Amino acid sequence: MTDGLDPEDPAAFRRAAHALLDACLDRLEGARDYPWQSVPEAVKAGYRLDGGGQGETTLAQRLAADVLPHGTGNTHPRFFGWVHGTGLASGLMSEMVAATMNANLGGRDHGAIYVERAVIDWSRGVFGFPETASGVLVTGTSQATVIALAAARVRALGQQVRKTGQGAARLTAYAGAGVHNATKKALELLGIGSDNLRAIPETDAGMDTGALHAAIAADRAAGAMPFAVIGTAGSVDLGRFDDLNALADIARDEGLWLHVDGAFGAWVRIAGAPWSGLVTGIDRADSLACDFHKWMYVPYDCGLVLIRDEAAHRAAFAARPSYLEGQDRGLAGGDPWYCDYGVDLSRGNRALKVWSALVAYGPERLGAAIADNCARAAQMGDLVAADPHMRLMAPVVSNLCVFTADTRLPADGQSALNTAIAQDLQLSGDAVFSTVTIDGITALRAAITNHRTRPEDVVQAITAVAHARDAG
Template identity: 75%
Template sequence: MTSDGSKPGLDPSDWQEFRAAAHDLLDACIDRLASASEHPWQPTPEEVRATYALAETGGGMKDPAQLANDLRDSVLPYGTGNTHPRFFGWVHGTGLAEGLLSEMVAATMNANCGGRDHGTIYVERAVIDWTRRVMGFPESSSGVLVTGTSQATVIALQAARLRALGADMRTKGQNGRWLTAYAGAGAHNAARKAVELLGLGHENLRRIPEGDAGLDLDALREKIAEDRAAGAIPFAIIGTAGSVDFGRFDDLNALADIATDEGLWLHVDGAFGAWTRLADSPWKELTDGIGRADSLACDFHKWMYVPYDCGLCLIRNEDEHRAAFAARPSYLAAQDSGLAGGDPWYCDYGIDLSRGNRALKVWSAIRAHGPDGLGRAITDNCRRAAQMGELVSSTPGMRLMAPVVSNLCVFTADETLSPDAQSALNSAIAQKLQLSGEVVFSTTLAQDVTCLRAAITNHRTRPEDIELSIAAVVREAAASRT
């Protein structure tokens, strides 16, 4: 016993007391999920934020019930609100009840999934292999679960760079060689960050003009030829499956043809849109050709509804993937058997040595709902976006600012106003409806107007939620005229 009468170490001094507090908190979490439609986003009050401060000294909290109560009352109510069925801001995933179960098990196991021979490594392999088959990648593919598409893009482009420059790039660097990559003008900012982190400079990410059908293929070919003539080494095309602003899809088969003709690596940013592979027609066909890519970045925490965070980098050729990252010091040497077995280790396929157990929540979602159940939810989200688009088009004064391709709807509340006045109105409506808790829209720029933007990735969204949301916009637009 210590001087204050407690047991040494950091485990609870009374496991039964801890059990009771944990059960109460679990009930609160389940209640929160079961009543998600009653809990929109709300600002965190200043007095609650003040309770988050941490002391520099002191013995800490001895009573597990007190900690559980703080988590329930001061933390649980103040998320981003993305579990609510009328949360359409950005492209936020909405979580699954099964994630609560899998995250409890993952926290209890506390496994480092960087490598070694243990169960969660095999779970991750199962998740990656399942995704490989869904996306049409060959058995030669490999993958690694990561924080999200931003990290996956860095990993993929590093493998692409190694192919372009050869294995000595890891020891000698680029050695003055000038690399260029190509993406549509609306490609996600993750592509820019990736080329900057790799030291290429974002000016060497060539932004190709695009329209509703994706990037301009003729302009892409012309830019590749122009760069080659100037002495550059074009090395990668970045295709988009679901653009973040408008939900657009590049023609992936056409990009694969160009990549083959030009000898370039084709990477696909499929952060959310890749999962239309599970949807019904016509949305499934949006990602035709995705299996021809050299690499794919996608997120399970967006349109697969898995709790944050979990993304995937999938690479067509495992040898190229491993060659870009494997570097095992002696203290991490593999063995034929025992805990140090289990090759391959995931630390040889990405940036992280210490890795959390992301796979278990994905595995649980797939086991619980299957590809058919998840596909039905994705299909329904696309139908809800189409429903919103139809309501906008049939409402006097409103106007769609881009076609509804998949699960995004971008519109203006009153097209009769000047562009500046439309922008001010749309921004004001977004903020007012967020604060009222009725609906969360984000905003984006289209045709020089700041527009309302709905990204529907919520399995809880129903037709009546769409009707209520558009009715709220109509009401606020009318109120602005009085």
């Protein structure tokens, strides 16, 4: 009998693991055959942890039968709901290696640290940040936003704010009205308060810069301390992009920190013309938050924050008690440690799945997939425009297409119909749309971030919408 928790029968474990791997590969290869499905009540009941100790062979069987089939469905090519990444074959391999290594990337001198440095170096180059800029991989843009705005707060108030708090200082930040809720949460977590986030009106071209100037001036006159402008590269509702060069000019002139929320949209940077032009000026940002698990398709979770001024980044987070003191040789070497650049001391090996995707496919193929997603959204927009009763709720800018299915109905009727269509198509497995309210109408929203989506999938999805509408 094997001591501890290692497999008692290594040969049996190997067979079970190979069988589970085959089940995963079958699922990956057959992604088109597996749309989202609701979880049966019997399966839900089976998840309860009423007992254990069944061994790895039984575990492998249960993982394949009861867990693997019941994901979000985002690997399916007609999953257009929300902005969900779709995973890569390289991710399956990298996650297997990462789990075996079980490395903590808080710091120290080991191979995974150098992999993360390579990913950050590559990302700096992509976005035009200087070589002296810093970065760290995080759970996603929500955490990245907290880190970026924490650094901005320290720059505005000084490093003593970490110990004393911000006292009577009233910091104010500015973003387009459609900014992601992650920014509001970040301001709340930092003690700044979401009431101090000014929602600036937007047009199809992004934030109204005249209104931004006015809001900054009004806050200064009222005794507040403006400290940050948050630009959006790909809004969550309509896929809009702010004019980042214009925001960079304002931030420079007003002495503000420019943060860019590029959760998914920042990656048009590698998609080529015309899409890459949407983020012109992103290289001028003080900080950038984005996700590899969205439009770079790697498995969840994996986000990135880049900060132009490494000193400002470290000033907000560096803290090394004696038991974490670095050494000049041995495992305690390897400075800098990533625990000095964020909130996590215990960190998983997120960078390996990014590194693996870049090694396997290269930025050109990944960029081509992003460009194709934008082309599929444009195709969907054309199909909507060609239907006499559908209507686009806004121009298709990148990979989001938002529309209503039947303009013959009043606003509340359209909302009810669009909601019903979204639910019906999800349950039937035809397609997954989400919904968003635009101009008082709950509309259908397609966010195309799936490298498996083909032109025929878009046709099939819009055909299904029309059939559901006409059947009602």
